[in-house]
Amino acid sequence: MRHAQIISTGGYVPERVMTNADFDQLLGEPVGDWLVENVGIRERHFMAEEQVTSDLAVAAGRIALERAGLEPNDLDRIIVATDTPDYLSPATAAVVQAKLGARRAGVFDLNSACAGWVTALDVAAKTIIIEREERFMLVIGAYGMSRFLDWNDKKTVTLFADGAGAVIVGAGSQPGWLATVTAAAGEYHDALGIYSGGTYRPATAANLTQYGPPQVQFVRKFPATFNTEQWPPLIERLLAKASAATGVRLQPDDVNHYYFTQVNLRVIEATMAAIGQPLSKTHWIMDKWGYTGSACIPMALDDALAQGKGPQPGSLALFCASGGGIALAASLWRWR
Template sequence: MRYAQILSSGGYVPERLMTNAEFDRLLGESVGDWLVENVGIRERHFMAEDQTTSDLAVAAAQVALERAGLEPTDLDRIIVATDTPDYLSPATAAVVHAKLGARRAGVFDVNSACAGWVIALDIAAKTLVTEPDERFVLVIGAYGMSRFLDWGDKKTVTLFADGAGAVVVGAGSQPGWLATAMTAAGEYHDALGIYTGGVFRPASLANLERHGPPTVQFVRKFPATFNTEQWPPLIERVLAKANAATGTRLGPDDVDRYYFTQVNLRTLEATMAALGQPLEKTHWIMDKWGYTGSACIPMALDDAIAQGKGPTPGSLVLFCASGGGIALAASLWRWR
């Protein structure tokens, strides 16, 4: 039997720091206290003018590869999860391929907004289980949303930030990946996103004059409690799938570490309470790095490991994500 295991992690946070106090001055009103109380964000980082999403991805990937003891030429596939690509086409994974020098690897992007990295991780796991000639897949979540911000819109500019996280997934003889569950609420596809630049609204001169440049925007509201209502049943589903596949009786208490989309600290607190789990089982980074979308879960994993709070050998790890669309995914792993 072949199994997929997470071998290493890596993360990258760009240097440029912007605090809540700076946004207070920029916007001409106090937003910092509200952000801390309601979201948990105190500061965030943005990429430099000469950086792109692929640069962030490469920086995180290099750390993960070094920790795994691998060279870029050892990779069989590179999957980049992002909705802020370098180009509309080709894939940002191809740019990462060139910058890393990973000449053997196949490449593709996954765009499920902020749920993309968990979905990419599932694809990597299933690839290694079913493809006997492949051994190592690099899975990167990368986010360069600062390029799509309206700096006068306090609802978005104070939340989003840039960064990248990566893991190397390898084929092994012991179970790592156990199950993945996905769902969606497509009726909210037009609620939050970047709606200029694709086929729906091409970036023509007429559209740019009418709608402005491509920017991330909240078009209409979706329920504030959406994640706290949807994550627990999704977690129950992935645990049930793992139990059916392995003959176990795992429940929320058996999970040692939970890593969630880092959009809101209050949501993490409410979800853990709904699951009956202590807050110490999860980890958050939005306080210091803002909201980094498809990169936030691997960044949280890597930060927890760096702080000595990460998973230990044999522990159960659950990743749970949601993103614009709305796409949702949860994946359960046994740590090697």
């Protein structure tokens, strides 16, 4: 049997730091204490003026390649999960291929907003299993949301940040990927996002005058409890699917590591309580790196491993994500 395994990780955080105190001064009001208490964010990183999303992706990808002992030309595919691409077209993955020098690799982007990396990971796993001549895939979550911030909007500018996380998915003889489930609440597609620049509202001179440049914005409310209500049943579905696939009944207690979308620490705490799991089984990075969207889960995984708190051989790691749309995805892996 041919199986898909995660064989290495990589992460990249740009150098520029903005603390909550910086935003207190920028916005002219105290926001830092509220952010720490309600969200868990203390500081975040933004890319330099000369950097773009593909640069973040390449930096994380190089680390993952080095740790796997691979060269760029060993890659069969590059998948970039992002909703902050270098261009509307072509794919940012093509730019990454060029910058890495990975000439053999096929490329494409996947946009499922902040659920994109978990969805891309699922695509890579299934491709490895089916396409028997392909051996290695670079799956990157990359986020350059600083380019789309309204610096006067305290609801968004204090949350979002930049970064990238990557894994190499390769073929192995033992199961790594066990199952993935996806879901969506498409009725909220117009609640949070970047709504200019596409066919809905092209970046014409008239639209730029009327609406301004493409910026991330909260347009209308969606339930504040959405993730805490949706993540536990999504995890239940995932474990049921993995149980059917493996023939072993899996419960939340059997999962050793949980990695969630890093938008709100309080939501992660509530979710772990809802599924009866200790916080020691999860890991968070939003306190030091802010909310990095499609990059945040692989960044959290890489950071946990760097601290010696990540998955060990044989342990189960669960990735659970949600993002604009509202799109959701969860995937279960046995670490090899």
